[in-house]
Amino acid sequence: MHYWGKVLGFIFGFMLFKLPGALLGVIIGYYFDKGYAKALSDNGGFARLLSGRNNLKNRMIFFHTLFSIMGHIAKSSGRVTENDIALASALMDKMGLSGELRQEAQNAYRAGKQADFPVAETVKEFKQYCFGRRDFLAVYFEIQLQAALANGQLHHNAESILTKIGKTLGFNPAEVATYISQAKASGQYQYQQKHQQHTQQSQQNQLPQLYQILGIEQSASDQAVKKAYKKLMAQHHPDKLASQGLPEQALTLAKERAQQIQAAYEIIKKSRGL
Template identity: 65%
Template sequence: MRKSNWGKILGLIFGSMMFNIPGAIIGFIIGYYFDKGYAQALSDSGGFSSLMRRKVSLKNRAIFFHSLFSIMGHIAKSSGRVTENDIALASVLMDRMGLNGELRKEAQTAYREGKQAHFPVEETVIEFKNYCYARRDFMLIYLEIQIQAALANGQLHPKARDILYSIGAILGFNKLTIDGIIKQNEASTHYHQKGRQKTAQPTGMSLNYAYQILGIKESDDAKTIKKAYKKLMAQHHPDKLSAQGLPEQALKLAKEKAQDIQAAYEAIKQHKGIK
């Protein structure tokens, strides 16, 4: 890192202005130690550019989680009232994402804000869209997390579906696409619920769930199946999503979804003998 001399220069100027030559010398010495401390502080933090990146990262993280959990709270409230079960499910999602300390408090505060009667849904979603520069895969993960939360108790309330349609429209997804994402996540939710109900680890994914997760039909050929699989895996690639600004906590859910996609593809491959 290039050494800073601003402290010595300013110390020299102000010292000479106040006390002529002796003051200039004293000012230069004070400035020297200021520069030394300033340089050390920047070195310890990774430099000025590192400090700026950290501020931007914290701001982006705050926007993402505020939008995510406030909309989640709004969806939970849409059925009439937020139940203890809804709050418990939101807490489980925070656990899955590894949210602790201040970050968890931020998420909980946002969730409560979303339950308010006049919560600005459209403005909140637009702010999120601007934050992620309308990157489709990034917005898709956001929608998937919202749908996972709405489906956590196994059912999707009609009013919750309407809100998801509205959010999707703002982000550029039509109802057909939203319905497809809902079906995929319904299959994943049921698959994991059945797995938790068994004392032993399930031997594999059922073909019915597998086809729903990949968004394909049993009659589709190997080429179509491979294409669907590769597209979904590309959409959930952690390195790409991380580069686009998805917080590491949310990446955990993207990785879980990628594992489901992989399990679905393996089940279909084995059944159809795809190489």
């Protein structure tokens, strides 16, 4: 919390004008604290301030949280299978993790599988590390969902854990439900892209999923479609995410998501004759 402006305002105001001055000083200090907090947030919070001096540590914090939660989710279905481990390794490969970062990710995954793994505390600490940057947290949550849905299915225990994680990160129930719906639609769309012929008819059949990828109903107005698209593209802008502290290895996944959003929007736009 930022309160030093109010404290100093009270002290100096009281020294100059006694109680009326103290009250005026608190009011001035309130607006100072508010402006200071916004300025810090707009510049990426503490993750941004630390990124230049301790970049390796910041990346380790990110990947430790990411893969420990992944291990915990994999274990939630009963046991961690060889397929679960292969999916985690594939994600590490996709991000290009090697050396210390890969070792940290592997250790974190093993830690997350333990019965006493403190999932709630881990997520809360990560949120504090991110200084509440919503776009950063949203992309992190999307990566978790993407990893959980890598095999095309989402176990009900995993969905329950992910729902709690989304709420702990600060998203309301409707937002969490939308993120999960988007991730499911994204996974289904990717699967169909790999296994079906790309015809005009197949694109028409995939329209419901494409609307879900944008997080809107198929009955949405043209203006609502465009607004949803712009919001998602801004949320996944690589320069913005990098400035907020998202490791370069994770930016690859954010860029892939942006490409999928772009593709979904283009097909929807074409189907509407826009």
